Amino acid sequence: MDTEYIRRTAIARGEETPLANPYHTVHFDGFHDQARDKERTVYLVPKGENLGDQLTQMDREKGLEIVHDRLDGSMDNKKMVVRFFCLGPLDSPFSIPVIQITDSFYVAHSEDLLYRRGYDYFRRLPDDKEIFRMLHSSGKLIHSVSTDWKKRGVMIDYIDNTVYSVNTQYAGNTIGLKKLALRLAIRKADHEGWLAEHMFLMAVHGPSNRRTYFAGAYPSGCGKTSTSMVRGNTIVGDDLTYLRILDGKIRAVNVERGIFGIIRSVTQKDDPVIWDVLHSNQPAIFSNVLITGDETPRWLEDGIEPPGSGTNFSGDWFPGKVDRNGEEIPYAHKNARYTIGLEGLSNLDDTLDDPCGVEVGGIIYGGRDKDTWVPVQQSLDWNHGVVTMGASLESESTAATLGPSGIRNFQPFSNLDFISIPLGKYIQNHLDFGKDNKQSPLIFSVNYFLKNDEGDFVSDKLDKTVWLKWMELRVHGEVDAIKTPTGYIPIFEDLRELFLFHLGKDYTREEYNIQFTIRVPELLEKIGRIERIHRETVSDTPQVLFDILDDQRFRLLEIQKKHGDCISPTVFV
Ligand code: OXD
Numbered sequence: 275m276d277t278e279y280i281r282r283t284a285i286a287r288g289e290e291t292p293l294a295n296p297y298h299t300v301h302f303d304g305f306h307d308q309a310r311d312k313e314r315t316v317y318l319v320p321k322g323e324n325l326g327d328q329l330t331q332m333d334r335e336k337g338l339e340i341v342h343d344r345l346d347g348s349m350d351n352k353k354m355v356v357r358f359f360c361l362g363p364l365d366s367p368f369s370i371p372v373i374q375i376t377d378s379f380y381v382a383h384s385e386d387l388l389y390r391r392g393y394d395y396f397r398r399l400p401d402d403k404e405i406f407r408m409l410h411s412s413g414k415l416i417h418s419v420s421t422d423w424k425k426r427g428v429m430i431d432y433i434d435n436t437v438y439s440v441n442t443q444y445a446g447n448t449i450g451l452k453k454l455a456l457r458l459a460i461r462k463a464d465h466e467g468w469l470a471e472h473m474f475l476m477a478v479h480g481p482s483n484r485r486t487y488f489a490g491a492y493p494s495g496c497g498k499t500s501t502s503m504v505r506g507n508t509i510v511g512d513d514l515t516y517l518r519i520l521d522g523k524i525r526a527v528n529v530e531r532g533i534f535g536i537i538r539s540v541t542q543k544d545d546p547v548i549w550d551v552l553h554s555n556q557p558a559i560f561s562n563v564l565i566t567g568d569e570t571p572r573w574l575e576d577g578i579e580p581p582g583s584g585t586n587f588s589g590d591w592f593p594g595k596v597d598r599n600g601e602e603i604p605y606a607h608k609n610a611r612y613t614i615g616l617e618g619l620s621n622l623d624d625t626l627d628d629p630c631g632v633e634v635g636g637i638i639y640g641g642r643d644k645d646t647w648v649p650v651q652q653s654l655d656w657n658h659g660v661v662t663m664g665a666s667l668e669s670e671s672t673a674a675t676l677g678p679s680g681i682r683n684f685q686p687f688s689n690l691d692f693i694s695i696p697l698g699k700y701i702q703n704h705l706d707f708g709k710d711n712k713q714s715p716l717i718f719s720v721n722y723f724l725k726n727d728e729g730d731f732v733s734d735k736l737d738k739t740v741w742l743k744w745m746e747l748r749v750h751g752e753v754d755a756i757k758t759p760t761g762y763i764p765i766f767e768d769l770r771e772l773f774l775f776h777l778g779k780d781y782t783r784e785e786y787n788i789q790f791t792i793r794v795p796e797l798l799e800k801i802g803r804i805e806r807i808h809r810e811t812v813s814d815t816p817q818v819l820f821d822i823l824d825d826q827r828f829r830l831l832e833i834q835k836k837h838g839d840c841i842s843p844t845v846f847v
């Protein structure tokens with residue numbers, strides 16, 4: 275079988291190492307190659323075109339020259355792997371065929387776990403079918419690791435539907451079907467009137483086993499995978515979703531069939547489904563974890579006593595080991611990952627391969643936000659959700675991208691890293707998508723990271739169970755809500771019941787008041803930030819964005835006059 279050949283060759287070439295569990299391998303990326311490199315990910319733009327100040331771009335001809343030069347000879351004496359895949363279910367209105375060429379058997383092996391095989395599908399394709407093309411070279415390797423990382427680059431040639439990735443191995447930079455194809459898909463979606471999104475897709479199970487599908491956009495490392503895995507529900511996908519209007523309804527599919535997930539803080543208690551898969555006979559590739567003397571993977575915050583030694587991305591590791599700058603090297607990287615197929619998950623939804631996808635009941639936006647958004651709220655309507663939730667999403671940076679973590683960044687739709695058309699146009703596409711649709715999904719925002727004045731989180735990791743169940747009931751009009759200047763928030767008694775039923779927790783009015791207090795000064799500052807970014811850097815922002823932000827500012831100022839800066843939810847009842 276191809277897959278077995280690919281896996282064995284990855285091991286034989288030292289790109290992966292077998293572990294004690296015969297179904298597991300580990301892959302290490304270079305010390306400087308542990309996350310997505312945003313700065314060196316560049317759109318190649320033909321003369322006369324400009325994608326706007328938010329996107330990194332360069333002249334197409336110059337870019338092609340650079341990338342061809344870097345590729346020249348970079349695969350000498352290596353084997354070329356050519357793979358055929360399909361994004362989305364096969365033979366469906368969502369399918370996009372993709373050819374991947376790579377010199378990395380690790381990349382090919384990862385794609386086998388993550389994507390739908392498409393060789394036969396390719397053979398059936400009409401000659402004029404649009405195909406995405408991915409060309410990857412890890413470049414020069416020393417100890418199986420890309421060494422020319424200073425000349426690393428991801429170049430997106432959208433004119434030719436081709437993405438080049440050179441001198442890097444980290445999967446977020448190299449797996450063509452993941453974020454590289456997403457950038458091409460966003461352009462295709464723009465031309466064809468659908469949406470390609472950085473979203474999970476899941477069924478939230480409501481009363482009488484009703485399944486209501488939600489798509490959720492959270493920046494990398496902000497709880498997207500863990501939300502899609504919340505107990506008592508079923509998962510369709512954790513990262514990439516295509517949405518199309520079919521027969522007047524917004525329907526969606528998972529682009530992938532596997533998970534390339536952050537492993538940090540996966541524990542047996544909080545993430546039992548993933549934990550079980552990672553301890554079973556399902557094939558898995560671990561990356562940038564620590565491997566102990568008995569060939570077992572360990573990751574940060576795994577709920578077990580930290581290891582005393584092992585091998586990690588820095589070589590032999592021991593407690594107190596420091597890097598060249600004197601910084602302590604953790605035993606595993608914060609952005610260490612696992613790569614698995616979805617088929618082993620006990621909570622997999624049975625619609626995964628449905629060619630027409632699932633009907634979407636709700637869309638959720640969530641970021642790492644310490645001081646503005648309440649834990650959950652519903653937008654006033656579609657446009658209000660697109661503008662004040664999707665287009666206003668901000669989040670603190672995480673280890674999924676290179677650079678410092680914890681900095682508040684503009685992260686519209688959690689898709690900014692991948693948007694490949696001018697941002698204003700992308701926002702307009704979202705506005706248009708829900709426009710004529712009587713049954714458009716409801717739009718919600720969530721925030722798992724809100725803190726109190728002492729800097730402590732005001733909600734618990736497991737509380738997202740309740741926020742999901744509340745949103746599910748809202749989609750069916752089965753709970754009321756309280757209208758505030760920023761959206762509809764839950765009624766205390768409903769949450770109290772849901773907490774008791776789903777978590778056996780005695781939810782208090784005091785918790786509710788703290789969590790759902792409207793923080794007027796912070797919200798006004800946020801409006802100011804979003805408005806400024808658009809005025810200064812997004813020349814094609816639709817006017818309606820400014821109007822909706824102005825209205826929200828007005829509502830907040832009015833209420834501030836009457837009730838002050840911190841407004842308890844009881845004020846609105
Ligand atoms: C990912 C990412 O790996 O968004 O999914 O970085």
Ligand code: MN
Nearest residue numbers: 472493494513
């Ligand atoms: Mn992602």
